[in-house]
Amino acid sequence: MTATALWPTYDHPDDLPAIEAVPLDSRGLPASTYHLLVRAADLWPDRTALTVLPDAARWREPVRRTYSNLIADVHRAANALHAAGIRRDDAVALMSPNCDELVTATLAAQVTGIAAPINPGLSGEHIAELLRRSGARVLVAAGADLDPSAWATASALAESGAIDTLLVLRPTGAGPAVPLPSISGARVAYLTDAAADYAAAHFTGAPPAAHDLATLFHTGGTTGAPKLAAHTHANQVANAWMIGANSLLDDDSTIFAALPLFHVNALIVTLLAPMLRGQNVVWAGPLGYRDAALYGELWRIVEHYRLAAMSAVPTVYAVLAQCPVDADISSLRACLVGASILPAAVRTGFESRTGARLLEGYGLTEATCASARSFTTTVRPGAVGQRLPYQQIKAVRIDEDGRWTDVPAGDVGILVISGPTVFAGYVIGRDVSGPVLDGLGKVVDGWLDTGDLGRVDSDGFVHLTGRAKDLIIRGGHNIDPAVIEDALLTHDDVTGAAAVGRPDIHAGEVPVAYVTLVPGTVVSEDKLLAWATEQVPETAAAPKSVTVLDALPVTDVGKPYxxxxxxxxxxxxxxxxxxxxxxxxxxxxxxxxxxxxxxxxxxxxxxxxxxxxxxxxxxxxxxxx
The missing domain is CATH 3.30.300 (GMP Synthetase; Chain A, domain 3)
Structure with missing residues (x-):
């Protein structure tokens, strides 16, 4: 397979038919994310794969690893996991902010078994439930010097018997390690120490196949703890190729990564896709875009590392639009944006300040990551992008009996997606063969119900018009409204509760709540707000306001509206x-x-x-x- 066949010209919407004239199976893609890494190490052993910054203030003091360094470290860690009993259908949980070692651990978990990244900001109750659902008995977690809160949660899980092995990560570029405390009933060790004596040249177990599960990503559901969406290796490699096949960038382009690795964007867009091209990725410190100091340094980081692309949510670009450009950022060609609606003023402010174009995209965890992209060569006002190659997107009407009917091009309906990136299903249990999966009604005849309202024009450009699903997306973070509603319903005087997203300049949207009260009772909205803030399991889900209504709105058939x-x-x-x-x-x-x-x-x-x-x-x- 020639380089031209693997990487066709793809910088204009009109390129799509020619790309799809070649079947995806004929493009010679690696079978798994492990084979993807092996390919990169074989082709570009001495190229820099990772440039990891300790934090925003120390951006001139990175830790660098070549592709040959990276695969050696991944082999050691994967072999250590294999020796610890991890097999193909076993999950390895990962709970840490970004750091140099987390990249190794994530790839190694996919080599040996199934990676199960967890947001350290979730409540301890939800984290324990995710561990239970995934079946993970090995947890790779941040140590006290990297994230004290995550370490406290990890230690408590080990002490409770929820895990058998706790492998600890250290900050990027850290000095000598301090001894770790012993925990009864659990093995506790630094990952680097645990892996040090294992083979670096190869993986001692059987490598993953395309159909094997690679990752379990938690995603917002409609009730209770987040759901676990399962990706196969084929899902991830295909989507990484679709993103990497972008003629705006070349093999020498340097990518900036600052989103957390428990998010699909960080894994697919800023780790696997660059690895297919042999590109260098500059990783921000553990706080990523949450590090206030980063915004004062970012333009100098762009100049120093000659960054060509970055990916972020609209709130990040809203802040950057206010930052004076104090460096040469002419290398910046692709500023990708997604996760929530991009306000017109944010686009105008950022592009006028920087001269760089914001390129919207669209996707969701259940479709691996990305399903639509925009172009610098063509502006389609109001669209989030054209469908990616080998994925199909259409709008349908879903009747009350569940029957799907296609709507004409340009008409609004529920967006549905088919193709090689549609996920394998949600984890609903485990048996002797590993995770038990079910689409839970989201996939019908190979088509994924996104829950998003929109229209698709005749050129395959997607226009979002709203969300049929109830998730609140705050700065790219999914919030289950049921978490807020359940918290308010624990108040003795609350008889009904509904939480929705309110448009917000900084976060895209923030949660607000509406309640009804026991007849004859009077409770101030401030007291209800304080109650909800104390009861919700995570800070981001705390509502910004609580409004008392005589009745919550319902449809003609009595369903919540x-x-x-x-x-x-x-x-x-x-x-x-x-x-x-x-x-x-x-x-x-x-x-x-x-x-x-x-x-x-x-x-x-x-x-x-x-x-x-x-x-x-x-x-x-x-x-x-």
Whole structure:
């Protein structure tokens, strides 16, 4: 397979038919993420694979590893896991902020068994449930010097008997390690020490096959703890190729990574895709984009490392739009953005400040990562991108009896996706063969119900119009509204609760809640807010407001109708944003085709746009009578 066949020209929407004229199976892709790493080490042994920064302040003091270094470290760690009893259908949990060793541990877990990354910010109860569902008895976790909170959680899990082995990670570039405490009933060791004496030249077990599970990613569900979505090696390699096949970048391009490795974007977009091209990835410190110091240094980091691409959520670009460009950032060619709606004002502010284009994309964990991309060569206003090669996206109407009917191109419906990136299913249990998977109604005849409302035009460009599902996405972080609702319902005076997302300048959206009370009782909204804040299992899910209603809205058949609450939340945001604007006659929010639209009646010349364009909402100006 020639380099041209593996990497076709792909910088314009019109390239899609020619790309798909060659079957994906004919492109010679590696069988697994392990074979992907082996290929990179064989082709580019001396190229830098990873440049990991200790933190934003010490960006000039990175730890570097070549592809040959990386595969040797992965082999040692994988062989250590294999010796510890991990086999192909066993999960290895990973709970740590980003660091040099976490990359090794994640790849090694996929070589030996199944990687199960966990967000350290989840509640201890949810983390324990994820461990139970995955069946993981080995946990790779941050030590006290890397993340004290994660270490406390990991230690408690080991002490409770939830895990048998605790392998500890250290900060990037750390000095000598301190002795680890012993925990009764569990083996505790630093990962580097545990792996030091194992073979570096090869993996002693059987390598994974394309159909084997590679990763279990937790993703927001509709009730209880997050669900575990299973990816096969074939899912991940195919999606990595689709992302890597971007003619805007070449093999010498350097990629910036600052999203956490428990998120699919970090693994697929900034680890596996660059590895297919032999590219160097500069990893930010453990806090990533949450490190306030990073924003004051980022343009100098771009100049120093000649960064060509980065991937982030809209809130990151909103902050960067306010940062003076104090360095040469001409190398920056691809600024990828996704996870939530990109406000027009953020795009305008960032692009005018930097001269770099923001390229929207669309995807979800159940479709591995990315399903649509944008182009610098073609601007399609209002679209999040064109479908990626070998994936199909269409809009359907789902009737009450569950029957799917295709809607015409350009019409709004539920977006559904098919192709090689559709996940293997959710983990619903375990048997002697490993995880038991079920699509839980999300996959019908190979098509994945995304839960998103949108339309697909005749060129395959996707236009999002709303979310049929109830997830609240705060700065790219999925929040299950049931977590907030359950917390409020524990209050003796609350009879009903519903949580929705409210448009927010900084986070895309933040959670707000609406409740009904026992007749005759009076509870202040401030007290209800304090109650919810104390009861929810994670800080990010704490609602920003609680509003008391006489009744929660329902549909004609009595089902909860959250779109009405989203409309109310959007109206309140618009009223606050326009409070100081003269000439406003009336503000409302309506539901059109399943989407919320803010309507503003105002006198000619009223400065509505500057106030509302800062928010990720759809608004329409109407003339006053």
């Amino acid at each position: 959250k779109l009405a609450l989203r409309a109310d939340a959007a109206r309140r945001v618009a009223e606050s944003a326009l409070a100081s604007v003269t000439g406003i006659d009336h503000i409302d929010a309506i539901v059109e085709d399943g989407s919320v639209v803010v309507t503003v009646a105002a006198a000619a010349g009223a400065a509505v746009g500057p106030a509302l364009d800062r928010y990720p909402l759809v608004w329409r100006l109407e003339a006053t009578a």
